[in-house]
Amino acid sequence: LAIAWMTAFVAKYLDGDPFNPEPLVFSVPGWTILTVDEAPRIDLFILAGVGLVIVSLGAVTLEGLASIRVLYPLRNRLPFALPPSAAGTEPMVVVVLPAHNEAETLPATLAGLAAQTRPPDRIVVAVDNCQDHTEAVARGLGAEVYVTVGNADRKAGALNQVLTRILPTLRRHDLVLVADADTVLNPHFLEGGVAEMTADPGIDAVGGLFYGDGGAGLLGQFQRNEYERYQLQIKQRRGRVFVLTGTASLFRAETLADVAEARGTLLPGRHGDIYDAAAITEDNELTLALKTLGCRMTSPSGCTVATEIMPSWRALWTQRKRWQRGALENLGSYGFTTATARYWGQQFGLAYGVIALTAAYVLLFIAALAADQWYWMPFWIAITMIYAIERTFTVARGGPAAMLVAAPLILEIAYTFFLQMVFISVLIDIARRRTARWGHIQRQGVVDES
Incomplete structure (x- = not known):
């Protein structure tokens, strides 16, 4: 890797024309990797900023709706x-x-x-x-x-x-x-x-x-x-x-x-x-x-x-299906109110996350198969590094083992996909009117008949 990096650096910056916008080219056995230093277009930044503002305003609005119940509590009607x-x-x-x-x-x-x-x-x-x-x-x-x-x-x-x-x-x-x-x-x-x-x-x-x-x-x-x-x-x-x-x-x-x-x-x-x-x-x-x-x-x-x-994994699948199924059924029982608005927002956000994350990684996989060269983009590498640092240090209190699992990202991304599959499975079960399972951890020497 060091030799490949030095070769690419010499080819780009020591070829007599260091200001030529040609990409860095890394050659490793079986691969040609190009570094593209172009940032996304400014209109994409603007679109992302507008989306962030809309989501933030939505979250603040939902929190405000929930506060109305505290200011005017229904429990005051009760003896x-x-x-x-x-x-x-x-x-x-x-x-x-x-x-x-x-x-x-x-x-x-x-x-x-x-x-x-x-x-x-x-x-x-x-x-x-x-x-x-x-x-x-x-x-x-x-x-x-x-x-x-x-x-x-x-x-x-x-x-x-x-x-x-x-x-x-x-x-x-x-x-x-x-x-x-x-x-x-x-x-x-x-x-x-x-x-x-x-x-x-x-x-x-x-x-x-x-x-x-x-x-x-x-x-x-x-x-x-x-x-x-x-x-x-x-x-x-x-x-x-x-x-x-x-x-x-x-x-x-x-x-x-x-x-x-x-x-x-x-x-x-x-x-x-x-x-x-x-x-x-x-x-x-x-x-x-x-x-x-x-x-x-x-x-x-x-x-x-x-x-x-x-x-x-089987016990976790059963537990999380019960949690997710219960959350959706409870919201269905209460309907959309000022008390439940934020929880409905969470569920719609989770549904969007399932679609967006799955689509993003499917497209990345297709692009990787279709391309004859591997492109490195420093801008997105920097964004990924920031995300990796955030994921690592938010579990710092859990000790070195927690940070080691979080740092590579790919491990927790796989875990996230597992949880998203739980969400999809719950939606299918609700649509097919399947009965929810409670699930218990089996203790040694106990036959659980519940």
Whole structure:
């Protein structure tokens, strides 16, 4: 390569006419590579700039529409469902852990709760249709246990059963943490979340910022990089959340009671339910419910949780299909409103990204096959380098392994194509009215019949 570069340099600049606009020509075995130093036409820059302005204005408009719900909340129409909290008293914190075959992961979750700098007042494990020893593990570690009865509505049904029994015992400003039984909280999660909601009584919910556990090789690193960038995005939005993650979110008791009261009238679902049993992504649906009612939500930087990553491509495919299918179905249930406008914009943006990225790489591939010479364009090389630097340093907190996976670009581009194939598959399933699959990670020694 060094010899090829020196040969090209001499041929262009030491041939007696250094100002001739001839391209640099690199000759390597089997290839002739030309460097074209022409930049794109100015009208393309103008078109790109106009497009950027239009997209930015659209994003600002959608954010503004969402803010209208907070200024004029629908929840003001609802009566108070819980008695008021006494002035100057600390809120009670109740943790609810829905658990389906989680005997293997539950001990780490409960240990994380025991290590909280602000310990919870109650921990309730909702044992749901388990074929393992989840109930015995929960009791042995000192948690309260509620065993669901006749639940056919999966996680949402389990949460509805236990929350309808817990909420009447609470006051308005008491707090309920709903977390997965395979999640380990940062030791300061509850302290930070309680402080945030105590300092600002207008905040109705605090969502956790999740990052992935270790392991699972390259696939695991893809997911960890994805979660790192999501955390950075939320921080840049000053804590404004897209979705209150089901891994761990803290709610005011009155907020959950308002959702139950609004179901069947202001919100989709069955009256009295907190989670919509028809939704396959209950956390996404509850986020839309809270935004529809005009609730305020945030994700403080200190409220982080470690959650389980998908160990195989098949498991990841199933998980992401459920997430994407649930998001689209939830938007269909709520329709286009000021609360959902931004989410509709995200889905249209994702659809455009699938078309644009696929078309771009198909055209590049066709051009490469059609050309008898390889053309290097310094302008686009510089743009690519800037993009590579951005992708690398946005995962810097993940360590050297995260940066090494991000730097070559091609690895994460392949992962992006995988996620886009998930989106296309979901659209096909919806068009063909196929039933969505939930999907669970298979634990050792457990036969999951759900």
